[in-house]
Amino acid sequence: xxxxxxxxxxxxxxxxxxxxxxxxxxxxxxxxxxxxxxxxxxxxxxxxxxxxxxxxxxxxxxxxxxxxxxxxxxxxxxxxxxxxxxxxxxxxxxxxxxxxxxxxxxxxxxxxxxxxxxxxxxxxxxxxxxxxxxxxxxxxxxxxxxxxxxxxxxxxxxxxxxxxxxxxxxxxxxxxxxxxxxxxxxxxxxxxxxxxxxxxxxxxxxxxxxxxxxxxxxxxxxxxxxxxxxxxxxxxxxxxxxxxxxxxxxxxxxxxxxxxxxxxxxxxxxxxxxxxxxxxxxxxxxxxxxxxxxxxxxxxxxxxxxxxxxxxxxxxxxxxxxxxxxxxxxxxxxxxxxxxxxxxxxxxxxxxxxxxxxxxxxxxxxxxxxxxxxxxxxxxxxxxxxxxxxxxxxxxxxxxxxxxxxxxxxxxxxxxxxxxxxxxxxxxxxxxxxxxxxxxxxxxxxxxxxxxxxxxxxxxxxxxxxxxxxxxxxxxxxxxxxxxxxxxxxxxxxxxxxxxxxxxxxxxxxxxxxxxxxxxxxxxxxxxxxxxxxxxxxxxxxxxxxxxxxxxxxxxxxxxxxxxxxxxxxxxxxxxxxxxxxxxxxxxxxxxxxxxxxxxxxxxxxxxxxxxxxxxxxxxxxxxxxxxxxxxx
Numbered sequence: 001x002x003x004x005x006x007x008x009x010x011x012x013x014x015x016x017x018x019x020x021x022x023x024x025x026x027x028x029x030x031x032x033x034x035x036x037x038x039x040x041x042x043x044x045x046x047x048x049x050x051x052x053x054x055x056x057x058x059x060x061x062x063x064x065x066x067x068x069x070x071x072x073x074x075x076x077x078x079x080x081x082x083x084x085x086x087x088x089x090x091x092x093x094x095x096x097x098x099x100x101x102x103x104x105x106x107x108x109x110x111x112x113x114x115x116x117x118x119x120x121x122x123x124x125x126x127x128x129x130x131x132x133x134x135x136x137x138x139x140x141x142x143x144x145x146x147x148x149x150x151x152x153x154x155x156x157x158x159x160x161x162x163x164x165x166x167x168x169x170x171x172x173x174x175x176x177x178x179x180x181x182x183x184x185x186x187x188x189x190x191x192x193x194x195x196x197x198x199x200x201x202x203x204x205x206x207x208x209x210x211x212x213x214x215x216x217x218x219x220x221x222x223x224x225x226x227x228x229x230x231x232x233x234x235x236x237x238x239x240x241x242x243x244x245x246x247x248x249x250x251x252x253x254x255x256x257x258x259x260x261x262x263x264x265x266x267x268x269x270x271x272x273x274x275x276x277x278x279x280x281x282x283x284x285x286x287x288x289x290x291x292x293x294x295x296x297x298x299x300x301x302x303x304x305x306x307x308x309x310x311x312x313x314x315x316x317x318x319x320x321x322x323x324x325x326x327x328x329x330x331x332x333x334x335x336x337x338x339x340x341x342x343x344x345x346x347x348x349x350x351x352x353x354x355x356x357x358x359x360x361x362x363x364x365x366x367x368x369x370x371x372x373x374x375x376x377x378x379x380x381x382x383x384x385x386x387x388x389x390x391x392x393x394x395x396x397x398x399x400x401x402x403x404x405x406x407x408x409x410x411x412x413x414x415x416x417x418x419x420x421x422x423x424x425x426x427x428x429x430x431x432x433x434x435x436x437x438x439x440x441x442x443x444x445x446x447x448x449x450x451x452x453x454x455x456x457x458x459x460x461x462x463x464x465x466x467x468x469x470x471x472x473x474x475x476x477x478x479x480x481x482x483x484x485x486x487x488x489x490x491x492x493x494x495x496x497x498x499x500x501x502x503x504x505x506x507x508x509x510x511x512x513x514x515x516x517x518x519x520x521x522x523x524x525x526x527x528x529x530x531x532x533x534x535x536x537x538x539x540x541x542x543x544x545x546x547x548x549x550x551x552x553x554x555x556x557x558x559x560x561x562x563x564x565x566x567x568x569x570x571x572x573x574x575x576x577x578x579x580x581x582x583x584x585x586x587x588x589x590x591x592x593x594x595x596x597x598x599x600x601x602x603x604x605x606x607x608x609x610x611x612x613x614x615x616x617x618x619x620x621x622x623x624x625x626x627x628x629x630x631x632x633x
Contacts, residue, residue, distance in 0.1 A: 002235040008095060009226040011068075011233070012121040015128075017082040018137045019073065020089045022281045023267035025260050026143050026289060027178040029090050035185050038094065041065075043193070045224035046217075053220070060228055066091055067232040080124055080133045086236065089139070093147070096122060096137045097179055100151050101186035102225070105194070106218045107154075109211075114218055121226070122151060139179075140289075146177040156187045174294060194218060258334035259299075259313040263288070265339065270350050284354035288313055288361070303368065305389040316364045320357065323393035326443045328435055356400075363399035367392060372519055375411040379418050381519040385496045388421055390434040394442045401450050412453045419628035420460055423471040426497070427479045428488060433467040457631045473630050480624060481617040486559035491525050498525065498566050498595060501623045505594045517593075523566040526587070528599075529558055529608055530577045537579035541609050557610050562617030565595055580608040 029035065041063055048060045068088035075082050085092060103118035124134050132138060132148075139147055153159050163176045175181075194214050197206035209217070263285065271277050291298040299313040308315065308331055317338065322329045325341045342348065367384075371377025383391065395417075402410060424431070441459050445451055460470050471479075486494050499521060517523075529538050533554075540550045557563060568591065570576070575586050581604045588599050598616060602608070 004233050004235075005230050006233045007227055008065075008229055008231065009121070011092075011095075011231060012099070012136055015080055015124045016136065017080050017124065017133060018070070018085050018092055019082055020085050020093075020137075020139045021264075021267070022140045022278050023263050023285065024085075024089055024140060025256075025263070026140065027090065027093055027182075029094055029178060029182065031181070031185055034090070034094065035182055038065075038098075039186070039189050042221070042225055042229070045228050046221050049220045049224045049228065050217075062228050062230045065229050065231050067234060068092065069234045069236065071236045078129045080128055080130070083235075089137075091231075092137050093139060093179060094182060097147075097150055097182045098186045098225075100153070101183050102190055102221070104153065104155055105187050105190045109215050109218060111215055111218065114215075114222060117222070117226075143177065143179060146179050150179050150183045153183065156184050159184065174292070175296065190221070193221070257311055257314050258338070259288075259311065259317050261335040262317055262338050265335075265342075266350065266354070273350070275350060280351065280354060284351075284358045287358070298365070306387070312365075312368060316361055319364065319389070319392040319396060320360055322439070323360075323396045323442065326439060326446065328439065360396050360400065363396055363402075364392070367395065370518070370520060375414050378519055379414045382418060382422070382496055382500075385492055385520065386421065386425055388425075388431060388434070390431070391417065391421065391438050394438040397442050397446060398451055404450050409453055410451075413451060413456055415629070416453065416457055416460070416631060419630065420470050422497075422628050423476050423630075424469075425493070426485075426489070427471045427475060428483075429466055429469070429471070437463065437468055454633065457633050461631060461633060470630070473625060476625065476628075476630070477621050480561055480621045481614065482556075482560075484556045484559040485561040486525065486527070486564060488559075494525050494564060495521070495523060495566065497561075497624070498564060499523070500627045501620055502566065502593055502595045504623050504627045523568060524570050526565050526567045526571065526576070527558060528563050528565060528583070528587070529580075529613070531558060532577055533558070534577075534579075539607065539609065541611050553610060557613050560613060560617055561620050562613040562615070565591075566593060567591060567596075581605070584608075 045060075045063050052060050066088065068091065069086040070083040071086055073082045073084050099118060099122050103115070103122055106114055106118070122136065124136055128134050132144075135147065135151060137147070138144065149159060149162055159180055163180050164173060165176070166173060176184075194217050195209065198209050198213060199206050267277050267281060267285075270280055288299050289297070293301070295301065299316070300311050302309055303312050303315055305315055308318075310318075310331070314331075314334065318329060318331055318334055321334070321338055321341060325337075329337050366376060367380045369377075370381060372381075383389070398410075398413065405413075421431075421434075441456065444459060445456060448455060463469055489497065496519070499517060499519060502517060540554070542550065565587065567587065571583070571586055575583055580602075584599050584602055585604070587596050598619065602612075606612075
């Protein structure tokens with residue numbers, strides 16, 4: 001390992017290329033996190049340079065920007081000398097983009113020295129024979145076109161048509177790529193710095209700078225950036241381990257996520273064993289870095305799961321590693337857990353492992369997306385509403401065998417798993433032991449081979465105690481008809497249960513064919529008897545009974561499942577809190593749900609009270625038991 005202190009001029013003045021390995025993450029620096037602090041550092045150095053020129057006794061202290069780890073690559077005689085960036089790609093890309101912005105924002109000054117020097121620092125001079133060899137820093141994947149556009153822009157105005165912020169319909173487009181935003185930011189701050197007014201020493205007034213003063217500022221900025229900002233360059237020898245150095249180096253930047261470290265570890269391992277890294281990356285990993293949604297990169301979007309709020313890719317590896325290792329994994333040391341697991345056997349077939357990672361990630365992405373057309377998609381959405389992710393490793397294992405299981409058998413297993421967790425949630429049984437339950441189930445089932453519905457049922461039915469029991473029909477019914485259901489589950493989960501019952505109650509003879517009802521919908525939960533009821537409008541069944549007892553029972557019943565329904569939009573407050581005779585026709589007249597057709601059997605003179613609520617609870621409970629059945633093993 002060879003270490004040198006170099007300047008930015010030393011880094012870029014020779015004909016040389018810095019290549020980002022294809023498996024490293026894309027550009028992630030931002031204005032608040034990195035560009036603005038970097039610019040503040042540059043301006044501070046520029047002030048020192050300006051002061052030194054007016055007072056030669058003032059010293060210019062060099063600013064340390066960080067470390068750069070490089071590994072020399074073999075090149076032919078006709079190729080530009082190249083180094084692979086092991087660590088520091090964010091910094092190098094940013095510096096090249098800064099220099100391009102500096103070059104483009106000063107070309108109007110007609111300063112020949114500055115123009116030629118900045119061109120030399122941003123473009124490899126001839127002769128260059130290979131494609132893209134003129135670019136000194138070359139990133140990965142989709143970022144290549146973005147960097148080309150930035151380096152060849154000439155001015156910020158040239159980028160606007162290629163990266164509009166709104167489309168022709170006036171809607172916001174996806175965020176601009178980071179290197180484009182960096183170029184626009186540095187162009188703007190450099191122009192503002194050069195054009196800033198000059199303070200008048202005689203009074204408090206200020207004036208625009210002269211052309212000579214602007215040129216002087218530009219040259220001071222050049223000197224500060226190119227001569228007085230230092231980088232530690234670390235050139236690796238053949239015996240140095242790039243992965244160890246990559247993991248242990250710290251610098252000011254965006255912290256690496258565990259999945260970033262996993263990616264580098266896998267592909268550096270592949271490189272050591274002589275595999276075609278680019279082919280492996282393009283075949284098995286590119287989607288993790290490039291798959292996009294309307295709001296950004298799919299796998300980089302954040303998800304909350306329990307107490308974690310991490311990128312989807314980190315969460316995938318958390319559940320994937322739990323499934324593959326069959327033991328509990330901690331999110332904090334996830335990368336180290338992965339390394340320990342990977343290194344357990346003497347050898348691994350890296351292509352086979354990457355293939356399984358890719359296949360399993362497709363199943364995991366299905367757990368995160370909305371799909372009402374499959375039983376798996378329905379179950380996935382209900383799990384998200386329940387905030388129940390500890391079952392994910394078991395589901396990933398189950399999906400590994402999806403092609404080997406009959407569709408009815410696969411869906412049947414999902415029905416059983418959903419019945420188990422939903423019945424327990426409704427019965428107020430703790431989910432705290434689910435990690436152990438589903439990992440134990442995974443370990444037992446994986447030993448048996450291909451998943452089997454009867455075997456899974458038997459394992460779950462054998463669990464006992466509040467931490468594991470699968471509630472039977474009588475326990476489930478008791479909870480549904482006697483508990484304060486809405487208080488127990490809250491509005492979102494209550495809506496989920498009522499939606500499931502609504503869908504189960506449909507037949508081809510009713511609105512099942514002409515009204516679509518997504519699992520995760522925006523319907524509102526309505527209390528038929530309002531929470532702020534008036535006892536004159538909503539009389540007690542036993543008005544002469546004990547007042548306190550009547551009120552106690554009603555407070556439970558009013559939140560019971562029999563008193564709850566779904567509406568496409570909230571009723572106005574007068575109707576919602578009004579008597580049954582005015583509220584009932586408003587609900588039945590505006591709703592197309594089967595759930596509300598039950599109220600059509602009542603007349604304006606009928607009452608809605610504890611007795612009728614109990615009767616409706618029984619009807620809804622029958623449907624709930626069909627949605628979430630108890631096994632007949």
